[in-house]
Amino acid sequence: MRLLFFLGSFLASAVSGYTWKNVKIGGGGGFTPGIVFNPTEKGLAYARTDIGGLYRLNADDSWTPLQDHANDTTWHDWGVDALASDPVDPRRVYITVGMYTNSWDSNNASVLRSEDYGKTWARTPLPFKAGGNMPGRGMGERLAIDPNNNKVIYFGARSGNGLWRSVDQGLSFQKVTSFTQVGTYISDSTDTSGLNNDIDGLAAVTFDPTSPLKNGSTSRIYVGTADRNSSTWVSNDAGETWTAMVGQPTGVFPHKMKFSPAEKALYISYNSESGPYSAGTGYVYRVSSNGTFTNITPAWAAKNSVSIGYGGLALDTQKPGTLMVAAMNLWYPDVQIFRSTDSGASWTTIWDYVNGNQAKYYTYDTAKAPWINNQRQPTDTKILGWMVEALEINPFDSNHFLYGTGVTIYGSHNLSSWPNAHISSLADGIEEESVESLISPPGIGIPLISAVGDDGGFVHYDLNKAPENSFDNPFWSTTTAIDYAGLSPKNILRIGNSQLATSTNAGQNWTLVTSVPSTASGGAIAYAADASAIVWASSAGSLRVSSNTSTTISTLPSTAAVVADKVNSSYFYAGDTTGILVSKDGGKTFARTANITSYAGVKMAAHPAVAGDVWLSTDLGIYHSSDFGTSFAQSPNVQSGNSIAVGKGAGNATNVYSFNTVGGMAALRVTVDEGVTWNVISDAGYGFGSAGANCLAASWETEGLVFVGTNGRGVFYGVP
Numbered sequence: 001m002r003l004l005f006f007l008g009s010f011l012a013s014a015v016s017g018y019t020w021k022n023v024k025i026g027g028g029g030g031f032t033p034g035i036v037f038n039p040t041e042k043g044l045a046y047a048r049t050d051i052g053g054l055y056r057l058n059a060d061d062s063w064t065p066l067q068d069h070a071n072d073t074t075w076h077d078w079g080v081d082a083l084a085s086d087p088v089d090p091r092r093v094y095i096t097v098g099m100y101t102n103s104w105d106s107n108n109a110s111v112l113r114s115e116d117y118g119k120t121w122a123r124t125p126l127p128f129k130a131g132g133n134m135p136g137r138g139m140g141e142r143l144a145i146d147p148n149n150n151k152v153i154y155f156g157a158r159s160g161n162g163l164w165r166s167v168d169q170g171l172s173f174q175k176v177t178s179f180t181q182v183g184t185y186i187s188d189s190t191d192t193s194g195l196n197n198d199i200d201g202l203a204a205v206t207f208d209p210t211s212p213l214k215n216g217s218t219s220r221i222y223v224g225t226a227d228r229n230s231s232t233w234v235s236n237d238a239g240e241t242w243t244a245m246v247g248q249p250t251g252v253f254p255h256k257m258k259f260s261p262a263e264k265a266l267y268i269s270y271n272s273e274s275g276p277y278s279a280g281t282g283y284v285y286r287v288s289s290n291g292t293f294t295n296i297t298p299a300w301a302a303k304n305s306v307s308i309g310y311g312g313l314a315l316d317t318q319k320p321g322t323l324m325v326a327a328m329n330l331w332y333p334d335v336q337i338f339r340s341t342d343s344g345a346s347w348t349t350i351w352d353y354v355n356g357n358q359a360k361y362y363t364y365d366t367a368k369a370p371w372i373n374n375q376r377q378p379t380d381t382k383i384l385g386w387m388v389e390a391l392e393i394n395p396f397d398s399n400h401f402l403y404g405t406g407v408t409i410y411g412s413h414n415l416s417s418w419p420n421a422h423i424s425s426l427a428d429g430i431e432e433e434s435v436e437s438l439i440s441p442p443g444i445g446i447p448l449i450s451a452v453g454d455d456g457g458f459v460h461y462d463l464n465k466a467p468e469n470s471f472d473n474p475f476w477s478t479t480t481a482i483d484y485a486g487l488s489p490k491n492i493l494r495i496g497n498s499q500l501a502t503s504t505n506a507g508q509n510w511t512l513v514t515s516v517p518s519t520a521s522g523g524a525i526a527y528a529a530d531a532s533a534i535v536w537a538s539s540a541g542s543l544r545v546s547s548n549t550s551t552t553i554s555t556l557p558s559t560a561a562v563v564a565d566k567v568n569s570s571y572f573y574a575g576d577t578t579g580i581l582v583s584k585d586g587g588k589t590f591a592r593t594a595n596i597t598s599y600a601g602v603k604m605a606a607h608p609a610v611a612g613d614v615w616l617s618t619d620l621g622i623y624h625s626s627d628f629g630t631s632f633a634q635s636p637n638v639q640s641g642n643s644i645a646v647g648k649g650a651g652n653a654t655n656v657y658s659f660n661t662v663g664g665m666a667a668l669r670v671t672v673d674e675g676v677t678w679n680v681i682s683d684a685g686y687g688f689g690s691a692g693a694n695c696l697a698a699s700w701e702t703e704g705l706v707f708v709g710t711n712g713r714g715v716f717y718g719v720p
C-alpha cells in the first residue's frame with residue numbers, strides 16, 4: 001500500500017511539469033507579411049506572421065518565437081497586423097494584434113508593448129478590431145514610432161476606424177481627429193462573411209526624420225490609405241493638418257512607404273489591390289523632399305507585357321540610392337524582384353526572359369527545409385515565391401536581405417553579387433503550419449505523421465530535423481485527416497482535395513482510392529485495426545471502403561466523428577450530438593448505444609493497445625467506455641472537452657490528454673487515473689492558442705510523450 005501510494009503521488013507530480021519544443025519543419029509553412037529591422041541596433045529584426053505570432057531574428061539566421069504564451073483566451077494575439085521596433089530605444093517593440101474584424105474573432109485588437117525585445121509583453125486594449133489574417137495584411141507597417149520622440153506612436157486602423165496616436169509610449173491611444181480619411185478600398189464587396197468585404201483601412205504610416213521638430217515631435221508624417229482615388233497624405237505640422245499629396249498616382253494605393261534620410265526622399269510601392277493573393281497593377285514612386293513625385297516604376301513589366309502590383313520595398317540605408325522592390329505576385333513563371341543603385345532611375349532583375357526563356361541569375365537552396373523544394377510540382381515554375389510584401393535589407397549589412405513569401409522567408413548573405421545572389425530558405429525556427437490532424441503509429445520507428453494546411457503533411461522520422469519531403473503522389477495542398485490501422489500501423493490513410501489515399505509503408509508511397517465518389521470530402525475517417533476497411537463520414541454521405549469498393553453506410557450520420565478500435569478490427573465507434581454509435585461488423589452497420597447529448601461537434605479517441613477502450617470529448621464533458629462503446633462514465637468536474645488522445649503513461653499505465661475546461665479554465669490537461677483527476681500541462685510559456693482549433697496525438701512507445709498540433713504555430717511535442 002505504501003509503495004502504491006508513493007507511486008501514485010509520484011505519477012501525479014511527474015506529469016505536472018512539461019517541457020515543450022517545436023517539431024522541426026523548418027520552413028515557416030505559411031505567410032510572413034512583415035519583417036522589420038531595427039535601424040539602431042545591429043542585427044535586431046522581427047518577423048510577424050498572420051496566424052502564428054511574432055519572431056525575433058538570431059545571429060545564426062534562426063528565429064525565436066515570442067508569443068507562445070498565447071492560449072485559448074488570447075489566441076487572436078497570433079494574428080499580428082502591424083509591427084514597430086523602436087529606433088530610439090531598441091529594447092522596445094510594439095505589435096497590433098487581432099485575427100479578424102468579422103464575427104470569427106469576438107475580441108477587440110490590442111497593442112502589445114515590450115521593453116525587453118519581446119520576452120515579456122504588456123497589453124493596451126484598442127476600441128476596435130484588427131485583422132492579422134485579413135486582406136491587406138502585407139501592407140504597412142501600419143504602426144510607426146516617431147524617430148525623434150519615441151513617446152509618439154501612430155497606428156493606421158482597418159474598418160473605417162482611421163488614424164490613432166499614442167503620446168505615452170503606447171499606454172493609451174487616441175483618435176487623430178484631424179485625419180478624416182479611413183480608406184475606401186474593399187477587397188471583395190460580394191463576400192458576405194465580413195472577411196473580404198470590410199474596409200482595408202489605412203495602409204502605412206512613416207516619418208521624415210529629417211523634418212523640423214514641432215513641439216518635440218517629427219513634423220512631417222506620411223500616411224497611406226487603401227483608397228484608389230487619393231491614397232497618399234502628408235502632415236507638415238506633426239499631425240495637426242493633413243493634405244493629399246499633389247502628383248500621386250490614382251487607381252492604386254501604397255503598400256510600403258520607406259523614407260531615405262540621406263536622400264531626403266520617400267519611396268512608395270503602389271498596388272491596385274490589397275492582396276495578398278491578388279496580383280494587381282501598380283507603380284513605384286520616389287517623392288523628393290519638396291513633394292515632387294517621380295515615377296520610377298521598373299520598365300520591365302511594360303516591356304514584357306505583364307501587369308505588376310508592387311509589394312515589398314527595401315532601402316539600403318548604408319548605400320543611399322540602392323533599393324529593391326518586389327512584385328507582390330507574379331504567379332507565372334515566378335515572382336520578380338528588382339534592384340536599383342541609382343535611386344530608381346534604372347533597375348536590374350533577379351531573372352529575365354532571354355530569347356523567350358526564363359534565365360535565372362540567382363542560385364538557391366532550401367537546405368533548412370528541403371521539403372519546400374522537393375515538393376514542388378512539375379507544373380509549378382515558381383521558386384522565388386509569392387505574396388512578397390516583406391522585403392528588407394539589413395541596415396548594418398548591405399549583403400544581407402530577407403523577404404517573406406507564402407511558404408517561407410527567403411534571403412541572401414551575398415546581395416552585393418546581385419543578380420547572382422544566392423537565395424536560401426531562412427525561416428529556421430519559424431513554425432507556422434496550421435495542423436489538421438496528427439498520428440503516432442506505434443512500433444514502426446516513426447514518432448509522428450502530420451496532416452497540415454497548405455503544405456500537405458509530413459512523415460516526421462526525426463522530430464528535430466526538417467522533413468525531406470511532404471506528402472506527394474498524390475499531392476494536395478491541404479490534408480484534412482489522417483489515420484493508421486492499429487494492428488498494422490504502417491497502413492495509413494489520408495484525405496484531402498476530395499480524395500482518399502492509402503499507404504502500406506507508413507507514408508513513403510501512396511495509392512489513390514478510386515472507388516470513392518469524387519464529391520466526397522472533409523469529415524472524419526478511420527482505418528480498421530487490420531486495414532481491411534475504411535469508414536469515412538464524408539460530405540457525400542458515410543462510406544465504407546473495402547477491397548476497392550465503396551458502399552454507403554445508411555446507419556451512420558455523415559456529420560459524425562469516427563474512430564476505429566485499434567485492436568479489434570470488427571469495431572468502429574462514432575459520435576454525434578445525440579450520442580454514440582457502434583459498429584460490430586467492420587463498419588458495415590452502426591447502431592446507437594449510449595445517449596450522450598452535446599451541442600457542438602464531438603471528438604473521439606481509441607486506446608492504441610486495449611480493445612473496447614474509447615474516449616468521447618464534447619462541449620458538455622468527457623466520457624470513457626471500456627466495454628466497446630456500450631456504456632460511458634463521465635469525467636467528474638470537466639465542463640467541456642476538445643481534442644483528446646490516448647498514450648503511454650508510467651509503467652503500463654495509460655495517459656489521456658485533452659484540451660478541456662475545468663473550473664472555467666481552458667487548458668491542456670492529462671489524466672493518469674482514467675479521467676478522475678486532470679492535471680494542467682500547458683503553462684504560462686506554452687498556451688497553444690485556440691483550444692478548439694488544436695489537435696492531439698500521443699505516443700504508445702514513449703512514456704508521457706504528447707503532440708499538440710496548433711493552428712499557426714506548427715506542432716509541439718512535450719515530455720514530463
Ligand SMILES: *[C@@H]1O[C@H](CO)[C@@H](O)[C@H](O)[C@H]1NC(C)=O
Binds near residue numbers: 106107108126127128
Ligand atoms: C470593442 O470596443 C467597442 C468600442 O469601444 C466596444 O463597444 C465593445 O464592447 C468592445 N468589444 C469587446 C469584445 O471588448
Ligand SMILES: *[C@@H]1O[C@H](CO)[C@@H](O)[C@H](O)[C@H]1NC(C)=O
Binds near residue numbers: 215216
Ligand atoms: C506639446 O507636447 C507636450 C508633451 O508631449 C504636450 O503635453 C502638449 O500638449 C503639446 N503642446 C501642443 C501645443 O501641442
Ligand SMILES: *[C@@H]1O[C@H](CO)[C@@H](O)[C@H](O)[C@H]1NC(C)=O
Binds near residue numbers: 184229
Ligand atoms: C473615386 O473617384 C471617382 C471619380 O471622381 C468617383 O466616381 C468615385 O466614386 C470615387 N470612388 C470612391 C471610392 O470614392
Ligand SMILES: *[C@@H]1O[C@H](CO)[C@@H](O)[C@H](O)[C@H]1NC(C)=O
Binds near residue numbers: 288289291292
Ligand atoms: C523638387 O525636387 C526635384 C528633385 O530634387 C527637382 O527636380 C524639382 O525641380 C524640384 N521641384 C521644385 C518645384 O522645386
Ligand SMILES: *[C@@H]1O[C@H](CO)[C@@H](O)[C@H](O)[C@H]1NC(C)=O
Binds near residue numbers: 413414422
Ligand atoms: C553567395 O553565397 C553562397 C552561399 O553562402 C556561396 O555558395 C556563393 O559562392 C556566393 N556567391 C557569390 C557570388 O559570392
Ligand SMILES: *[C@@H]1O[C@H](CO)[C@@H](O)[C@H](O)[C@H]1NC(C)=O
Binds near residue numbers: 508509
Ligand atoms: C516509394 O517512395 C520511395 C521514397 O520516396 C521512392 O524512392 C520510391 O521510388 C517509391 N516507390 C514507388 C513505387 O513509387
Ligand SMILES: *[C@@H]1O[C@H](CO)[C@@H](O)[C@H](O)[C@H]1NC(C)=O
Binds near residue numbers: 547548
Ligand atoms: C485495388 O486496386 C489497386 C489498383 O487497381 C490494386 O493494386 C489493388 O491490388 C486492389 N486491392 C484490392 C484489395 O483489390
Ligand SMILES: *[C@@H]1O[C@H](CO)[C@@H](O)[C@H](O)[C@H]1NC(C)=O
Binds near residue numbers: 567568569570584611
Ligand atoms: C472482436 O470482436 C468480435 C465481436 O465481439 C469478437 O467476435 C472477436 O472475437 C473479437 N476479436 C478479437 C481478436 O478479439
Ligand SMILES: *[C@@H]1O[C@H](CO)[C@@H](O)[C@H](O)[C@H]1NC(C)=O
Binds near residue numbers: 593594595
Ligand atoms: C437513447 O434514446 C433513444 C431515443 O430516445 C431511445 O430509444 C433509447 O432507448 C436510448 N438508449 C439508451 C441506451 O438510453
Ligand SMILES: *[C@@H]1O[C@H](CO)[C@@H](O)[C@H](O)[C@H]1NC(C)=O
Binds near residue numbers: 651652
Ligand atoms: C507491461 O506489460 C508487459 C506485457 O504485458 C509486461 O511484460 C511488462 O512487465 C509490463 N511492464 C510494467 C512496467 O508493468
Ligand SMILES: *[C@@H]1O[C@H](CO)[C@@H](O)[C@H](O)[C@H]1NC(C)=O
Binds near residue numbers: 070684
Ligand atoms: C491564458 O492567458 C491569460 C492571459 O495571459 C491568463 O490570464 C490565463 O491564466 C491563461 N490561462 C491558462 C490556462 O494558463
